[in-house]
Amino acid sequence: MADKIREVVLESGIPxxxxxxxxxxxxxxLDHDIGKPGEFPFTRGIHPFMYRQRPFTxxxxxxxxxPHETNQRFKFLIENGQNALNVAFDLPTQMGLDSGxxxxxGEVGRVGMAVDTLADMEVAFAGIPLDQISVSLxxxxxxxxxxxxxxxxxxxxxxxxxQVRGTAQNDILKEYIGRGAWIFPVEPAVRLIGDTxxxxxxxxxxxxxxxxxxxxxxxxxxxxxxxxAYAYAxxxxxxxxxxxxGLGIDxxxxxxxxxxxIYGNFFEQIAKFRAARRLWARIMKDEFGAQSPSTMMMKxxxxxxxxxxxxxxxxxNIVRGAYYALISxxxxxxxxxxxxxxxxxxxPTEKAALISLRTMQILIEEMGIGDTVDPLGGSYYVESLTxxxxxxxxxxxxxxxxxxxxxVEAVSAGIVxxxxxxxxxxxxRGVQDGSIPKVGVNRFRMEEESxxxxxxxxxxxxxxxxxxxxxxxxxxxxxxxxxxxxxxxRVAAKDGQNTMPALIEAVRAYATIGEITKTLKExxxxxxxxxxx
Amino acid sequence: xxxxxxxxxxxxxxGLDGHDRGARLVTLALRDAGFEVIYPGLHQxxxxxxxxxxxxxxxxxxxxxxxxxxxxxxxxxxxQLREAGMDDKLVVVGGNIPEQDxxxxxxxxxxxVFPSSSRFEEIVAFIQSNVxxxxx
Numbered sequence: 253m254a255d256k257i258r259e260v261v262l263e264s265g266i267p268x269x270x271x272x273x274x275x276x277x278x279x280x281x282l283d284h285d286i287g288k289p290g291e292f293p294f295t296r297g298i299h300p301f302m303y304r305q306r307p308f309t310x311x312x313x314x315x316x317x318x319p320h321e322t323n324q325r326f327k328f329l330i331e332n333g334q335n336a337l338n339v340a341f342d343l344p345t346q347m348g349l350d351s352g353x354x355x356x357x358g359e360v361g362r363v364g365m366a367v368d369t370l371a372d373m374e375v376a377f378a379g380i381p382l383d384q385i386s387v388s389l390x391x392x393x394x395x396x397x398x399x400x401x402x403x404x405x406x407x408x409x410x411x412x413x414x415q416v417r418g419t420a421q422n423d424i425l426k427e428y429i430g431r432g433a434w435i436f437p438v439e440p441a442v443r444l445i446g447d448t449x450x451x452x453x454x455x456x457x458x459x460x461x462x463x464x465x466x467x468x469x470x471x472x473x474x475x476x477x478x479x480x481a482y483a484y485a486x487x488x489x490x491x492x493x494x495x496x497x498g499l500g501i502d503x504x505x506x507x508x509x510x511x512x513x514i515y516g517n518f519f520e521q522i523a524k525f526r527a528a529r530r531l532w533a534r535i536m537k538d539e540f541g542a543q544s545p546s547t548m549m550m551k552x553x554x555x556x557x558x559x560x561x562x563x564x565x566x567x568x569n570i571v572r573g574a575y576y577a578l579i580s581x582x583x584x585x586x587x588x589x590x591x592x593x594x595x596x597x598x599x600p601t602e603k604a605a606l607i608s609l610r611t612m613q614i615l616i617e618e619m620g621i622g623d624t625v626d627p628l629g630g631s632y633y634v635e636s637l638t639x640x641x642x643x644x645x646x647x648x649x650x651x652x653x654x655x656x657x658x659x660v661e662a663v664s665a666g667i668v669x670x671x672x673x674x675x676x677x678x679x680x681r682g683v684q685d686g687s688i689p690k691v692g693v694n695r696f697r698m699e700e701e702s703x704x705x706x707x708x709x710x711x712x713x714x715x716x717x718x719x720x721x722x723x724x725x726x727x728x729x730x731x732x733x734x735x736x737x738x739x740x741x742r743v744a745a746k747d748g749q750n751t752m753p754a755l756i757e758a759v760r761a762y763a764t765i766g767e768i769t770k771t772l773k774e775x776x777x778x779x780x781x782x783x784x785x
Numbered sequence: 786x787x788x789x790x791x792x793x794x795x796x797x798x799x800g801l802d803g804h805d806r807g808a809r810l811v812t813l814a815l816r817d818a819g820f821e822v823i824y825p826g827l828h829q830x831x832x833x834x835x836x837x838x839x840x841x842x843x844x845x846x847x848x849x850x851x852x853x854x855x856x857x858x859x860x861x862x863x864x865q866l867r868e869a870g871m872d873d874k875l876v877v878v879g880g881n882i883p884e885q886d887x888x889x890x891x892x893x894x895x896x897x898v899f900p901s902s903s904r905f906e907e908i909v910a911f912i913q914s915n916v917x918x919x920x921x
Contacts, residue, residue, distance in 0.1 A: 343801035343852065355830075358854040359801050432803020432827045472806050563902045596901070597881065598853070673809040680810050684904055693902065710853060781826035785812055 262520045264477040266640050272632035280639055289625045293533035295526050296626035297584035298549040303622025309587040310612050312605055315340030315364040317714050319375035322365040326380055334609055338388040338589055340364030346433040348394045348769025351718035360715035363599055368722040369762045373401040382406045388419040393435040395422035396444050397768045400755040419460040422448060425486040426465045428663045430472030438664045440776035446493035451752035453504035462490055463509045470513035471559045473676020476524045481648030482668055485659040506546040511553050514576045515560025523634055525583035527641035555580045555588030561596040565692035569593035574611050581621045582628055588612050601706055666782035673785055725762050733761040738771050745775040792916050793843040796824045797834045802852035803827055807880060814905035831861045835869055844916045846874050851881040856889055863894045875915050
């Protein structure tokens with residue numbers, strides 16, 4: 253009798269057969285479901301020639317300490333061949349607190365750079381040509397005022413608003429699900445996103461006002477089907493807000509992009525992205541009536557996430573990173589941001605960040621990864637898995653809408669958060685009991701293992717420096733102009749006008765992020781978390 | 786046989802850090818192990834943590850910290866517990882804690898440190914034996 257073969261079920265719950273063949277393509281219509289790259293439904297990629305024509309952009313996440321230190325790291329990465337930036341802000345900035353706020357104690361400049369006023373953003377981007385380098389701002393709850401700062405910095409560099417490129421993460425709904433940097437209650441927070449979408453559609457049409465983050469949902473423990481389903485439920489909500497402002501679907505929806513995660517099973521990830529592209533194209537066309545192909549294209553950044561890295565045997569993370577980059581390229585991403593091997597411990601050191609950058613460069617320069625488009629297209633396994641993923645993602649989106657009353661309701665009530673936490677728990681149990689293999693953790697563990705990792709160091713003096721700098725800026729500004737601008741922010745927030753023009757005026761007058769946030773809090777109130785475990 | 790009292794645990798996320806995957810995992814794992822666990826959510830101040838621990842009459846406070854601010858936060862918590870006469874609470878810290886910081890945390894009075902990737906069974910066993918010694 254033959255030995256019994258091992259059973260395989262993917263993290264998403266999909267069973268895998270030991271062999272796939274033509275019979276598994278049975279229900280797939282080659283033209284309707286797969287098609288050609290650059291054509292609807294974009295299963296094989298959004299451009300006809302993909303990396304042959306435009307290699308993926310490399311956009312490592314970077315930022316720490318004071319703006320001038322971050323500026324140096326940006327320049328280091330650009331000198332070494334990185335062609336876009338992804339800015340990390342510290343937690344006080346993300347929560348709308350000035351460096352001197354008592355709640356900011358111990359956090360200033362720690363996990364990103366500290367930004368209190370426009371002056372900080374001016375320093376961060378000094379000598380970086382914003383008409384050539386596209387910048388992603390990893391900021392959510394205070395995305396609107398930080399975008400306003402970015403627009404003013406670009407304008408001071410001579411880049412007019414209608415030419416400004418870049419992205420703001422600006423996805424608040426995922427903050428309530430994972431990552432937790434929220435300030436306002438759900439409804440006014442989502443309304444602010446509507447303000448940024450409307451403002452950009454009308455005045456900054458090349459800017460991507462929102463990058464919806466399945467990434468953080470997955471990092472919180474969601475499996476790949478949940479990652480895409482919740483991200484799409486969120487994106488659909490933002491699109492509805494844009495339509496409510498009187499915008500046409502093709503005027504703005506193509507400027508909403510996605511930040512997605514890579515860790516776990518190789519083929520599961522690739523099928524996830526191919527399915528996600530196809531489903532998004534169908535949602536945009538069938539549900540929202542999009543006419544422009546650009547609106548139907550799911551544009552993404554994905555290069556690997558910290559969720560798959562291990563504290564055990566940290567050098568193994570360099571290898572994991574290389575596989576993540578390979579998955580990302582085989583998935584047809586537009587942009588990669590590859591995690592660094594020390595990120596299971598800390599924010600990346602310069603050396604670790606450079607290894608990640610080189611990993612991506614080796615892949616595209618030496619390995620021929622971009623020579624032909626979607627090389628796994630047509631594989632019996634990958635196509636079958638892609639179709640299964642599409643079905644399951646669509647079913648989960650339906651569950652959000654029909655069983656949970658829509659994404660805003662489901663997030664406000666803590667339902668999605670509970671669902672993700674329970675999945676994270678099932679997964680962690682599997683790792684701990686060894687049923688989910690993890691090298692260095694539950695396979696090939698070493699008793700006397702090295703955890704000798706050079707850590708990015710933190711300087712507590714930074715807080716003092718930031719407080720001093722901000723005090724100087726505040727002393728030198730026109731106090732009446734600040735007060736009058738903040739009053740306009742208050743009125744706009746209260747009366748339901750678009751807050752962006754008032755926010756731009758306030759940051760131009762050097763109002764601090766703390767002053768702006770306080771003004772908005774007085775109108776909107778603060779979020780009270782609903783924990784359902 | 787005397788009825789064994791149920792151990793009550795407060796899982797607390799202090800500061801601004803929003804990475805609560807670990808806090809939620811440990812909450813679920815300790816509940817499965819038969820403890821009563823309160824997880825009030827993110828952004829708790831140290832004052833609020835002490836107040837909740839008193840009101841809920843917990844035996845254990847588990848701090849979950851990934852931002853790197855574990856030393857100042859633990860110090861502040863231990864001081865406030867002492868001032869409130871709540872020295873008998875068993876305090877454990879979990880999260881992104883570099884090995885070199887563990888002795889400093891212990892010298893502040895933190896009973897156990899469980900860096901990311903610690904096993905649930907270790908945490909459960911530690912709490913069971915140390916709460917028994919310290920309080921019950």
